[in-house]
Amino acid sequence: MPRKRRSFTADFKAKVALEAIRGQRTTVEIAQHYGVHPNQVSAWKSQGIEHLREGFVDGRRGREAEEDALKSQLYQQIGQLKVELDWLKKTVGVAE
Numbered sequence: 223m224p225r226k227r228r229s230f231t232a233d234f235k236a237k238v239a240l241e242a243i244r245g246q247r248t249t250v251e252i253a254q255h256y257g258v259h260p261n262q263v264s265a266w267k268s269q270g271i272e273h274l275r276e277g278f279v280d281g282r283r284g285r286e287a288e289e290d291a292l293k294s295q296l297y298q299q300i301g302q303l304k305v306e307l308d309w310l311k312k313t314v315g316v317a318e
Contacts (some may be wrong), residue, residue: 226274235266239269249264
């Protein structure tokens, strides 16, 4: 009878990956301890390292881009409202 495919929680994967990153035991020892394949330990280690890099990316660049997008949207709205106001003044005949 085939063995049922196992799924692991993110916490479990993080714990195994962190132990592999620390390097206090070999990949094979970690795999035997947690009952997973050594290739899986290596894969989780690689994923953990990649996600660590993403955690240290400068977040200010993202905020600056969002602020610039918001500013341009607001300036566009201001321009549209100014055009509409000028058109209304011209149509109604109000002098400035």
